[in-house]
Amino acid sequence: MTYRPFLQVNVFSTDPLLGNPLAVVLDADGLTDARMAAFARWTNLSETTFISKPDDPRADYRVRIFTTLGELPFAGHPTLGSCHAWLAKGGVPKDGEIVQQCGIGLVRIRHDASGLAFEAPPLQRDGPLEPALRERVRAGLGVAVDDLLDAQWVDNGPPWLALRLRSRAAVLALRPDYAALDGLMVGAFAACGEGDAVDAAFESRAFIAGEAAPEDPVTGSLNAGIARWLVREGGAPERYVISQGTVLGRAGRVQVERVGDALWIGGACVTCIEGSVRL
Known part of the structure; x- marks a missing residue:
């Protein structure tokens, strides 16, 4: 040694x-x-x-x-x-x-x-989740049907799939059933509103069922995948900040910037x- x-x-x-x-x-x-x-x-x-x-x-x-x-x-x-x-x-x-x-x-x-x-x-897999998988993840995270806006693959090496929710409050309220999510790497995010009093444009959370610490405090790969999704659909400015880790007592801040065709995290x-x- x-x-x-x-x-x-x-x-x-x-x-x-x-x-x-x-x-x-x-x-x-x-x-x-x-x-x-x-x-x-x-x-x-x-x-x-x-x-x-x-x-x-x-x-x-x-x-x-x-x-x-x-x-x-x-x-x-x-x-x-x-x-x-x-x-x-x-x-x-x-x-x-x-x-x-x-x-x-x-x-x-x-x-x-x-x-x-x-x-x-670049994303190795993108696009909407299959209906059965979308429902499995929605139920496994405890997301109300009305709070789920969209669900897509954002696989950039780690096979992340992500749910876009209606509000930051819905993201913070998630209580995952890890047995139901076994084998999946799942993220959820939402845009922050004026009343959220946070110095970020979005809030995200990341869950990896089976890990010793199944909720990741702050996740670069997930937020990089989400950024590619948002930029593709015109859903974010060229420069913004994502907050993560709030529920765990952390204060993670991920900075996203688009420069030409490149996205920097x-x-x-x-x-x-x-x-x-x-x-």
């Missing part, structure tokens, strides 16, 4: 205790899949990442992303948190833009005075724990 640099990072909030935590192991070359999976189960966080040298010469580094259940090809808060850790440990991009290699391929990341943002990957990152881990 070898001592490797380790950081625990808070993502999507400037307050270290109000975002989504991420464990990051650097210099992870040589670790087996089994060892990475075991450490991810041990941290018991929504995701743990492992940074190593890239296989693709265009990339600056490679990241492997594990939940407590298995590996993901892509995820949003691990992308930003891993990049933050890589930069903090002296990483220097080959060009002005950072390029991450992960399970879905190459992901562009920009780093400027406003922080970090990744380019939302950003947020704050703060190092909370730094040291080494023996793996």
